[in-house]
Amino acid sequence: MPNSNQLVKPNQVSLAVSGRLTETAYILPDGLTIDQWLAAGETLAQMENGIQWWWGDWLVYGEGNYPEDYSQGLSETLGITQESVRRLKWIAKVFPPYRRRYGVSWAHYAEVAAKEFTNDEQDEMLEGAEETGESQDDTRTRAKRKRKEKRLADLPDPPEYVGEFELDSIQVSDIELLDLPRASVDMIFTDPPYHEEYIDLYGKLAELAAHVLKTGAYLMTYCGKMYLPTIINTIEANGLEYIWTDAVFQPFSKSRISKHNIFENWRPIVVFKKPGDSKVREWVQDVVRGTREKDFHDWQQDEDAPRQYIPAYTFEGGIVLDPFVGGGTTPYVCKELGRHFLAFDKDVEAVKMSIARLSGHK
Numbered sequence: 156m157p158n159s160n161q162l163v164k165p166n167q168v169s170l171a172v173s174g175r176l177t178e179t180a181y182i183l184p185d186g187l188t189i190d191q192w193l194a195a196g197e198t199l200a201q202m203e204n205g206i207q208w209w210w211g212d213w214l215v216y217g218e219g220n221y222p223e224d225y226s227q228g229l230s231e232t233l234g235i236t237q238e239s240v241r242r243l244k245w246i247a248k249v250f251p252p253y254r255r256r257y258g259v260s261w262a263h264y265a266e267v268a269a270k271e272f273t274n275d276e277q278d279e280m281l282e283g284a285e286e287t288g289e290s291q292d293d294t295r296t297r298a299k300r301k302r303k304e305k306r307l308a309d310l311p312d313p314p315e316y317v318g319e320f321e322l323d324s325i326q327v328s329d330i331e332l333l334d335l336p337r338a339s340v341d342m343i344f345t346d347p348p349y350h351e352e353y354i355d356l357y358g359k360l361a362e363l364a365a366h367v368l369k370t371g372a373y374l375m376t377y378c379g380k381m382y383l384p385t386i387i388n389t390i391e392a393n394g395l396e397y398i399w400t401d402a403v404f405q406p407f408s409k410s411r412i413s414k415h416n417i418f419e420n421w422r423p424i425v426v427f428k429k430p431g432d433s434k435v436r437e438w439v440q441d442v443v444r445g446t447r448e449k450d451f452h453d454w455q456q457d458e459d460a461p462r463q464y465i466p467a468y469t470f471e472g473g474i475v476l477d478p479f480v481g482g483g484t485t486p487y488v489c490k491e492l493g494r495h496f497l498a499f500d501k502d503v504e505a506v507k508m509s510i511a512r513l514s515g516h517k
């Protein structure tokens with residue numbers, strides 16, 4: 156194994172400080188010029204970026220030289236967690252010194268270290284981050300998008316709805332093209348997009364619901380709050396009875412409505428019913444505490460709400476429809492709960508992801 160000196164890029168400078176650093180103090184020498192004082196500041200900034208690399212290289216050295224003894228009590232001795240030890244070492248190994256550049260932080264490297272990426276892809280993302288001064292969060296988003304593209308490329312093309320469907324299938328289709336049997340569905344649990352340009356979709360959803368729901372069956376749909384009155388009126392105009400508005404509490408949400416200075420921390424699910432006798436099985440609370448889940452779709456909802464409401468409004472073996480399936484949350488929960496599902500989305504990638512999720516992809 157080459158030693159770290161041999162691997163360091165020739166243009167990397169060694170760090171030295173004027174004065175003395177102790178555990179709790181930096182004792183500067185008298186008489187520094189302003190340039191020397193500024194240079195010392197730069198060195199401190201470089202040290203901040205370097206510390207994780209130093210730990211990582213130190214751990215890799217220990218592992219290489221004392222494989223038997225090195226891990227014993229390491230995290231207790233140093234006061235760093237096992238997880239940090241593992242992570243520091245992992246990043247240092249993925250990016251040996253000759254692959255490191257000064258212009259991006261260690262945290263940027265951590266964002267692109269995933270093993271799905273080739274060295275060239277990692278270098279390209281880091282180069283981009285350095286050139287544009289991209290934040291760590293933006294690098295994370297870019298890496299996530301790229302990972303998703305790679306995952307999608309490996310998945311088979313999903314089935315397209317052309318007038319036929321099977322129970323427990325997810326197919327590509329615009330809601331407008333769905334032609335499902337009348338009074339065949341026990342519940343709709345869904346989540347159309349919320350922006351103004353999508354408001355018409357709630358009309359289409361209502362038409363579909365009025366046609367496919369059995370008598371007394373429920374439609375539950377997430378929606379934004381901005382157009383709530385319009386949405387409720389539109390759905391009622393199609394012959395469904397407005398019942399309630401449930402809330403998914405999202406304390407983790409960072410969403411804000413700048414126009415009205417509002418931090419947004421809950422999401423409505425409006426509940427409607429096709430007129431007639433209902434077969435509601437269980438009492439339910441009208442608030443669910445959500446968890447942030449975005450692994451399969453950027454607009455993915457948590458599993459907690461369907462897990463609470465689907466068993467309340469359907470029997471085992473009942474059929475639940477989701478015409479805007481996104482990342483597949485509704486079918487995923489239906490499968491877990493022993494309900495049949497019919498799911499559609501016009502976006503091919505969303506359907507691919509949903510099918511992969513159902514077959515156990517992480």
Ligand SMILES: C[S@@+](CC[C@H](N)C(=O)[O-])C[C@H]1O[C@@H](n2cnc3c(N)ncnc32)[C@H](O)[C@@H]1O
Binds near residue numbers: 455456480483499505
């Ligand atoms: C908010 S997302 C659903 C997220 C889903 N609840 C989840 O947990 O992953 C809305 C979905 O509606 C889909 N969509 C938008 N317009 C549509 C249309 N006209 N027909 C069918 N699907 C549509 C989008 O592609 C998107 O995947």
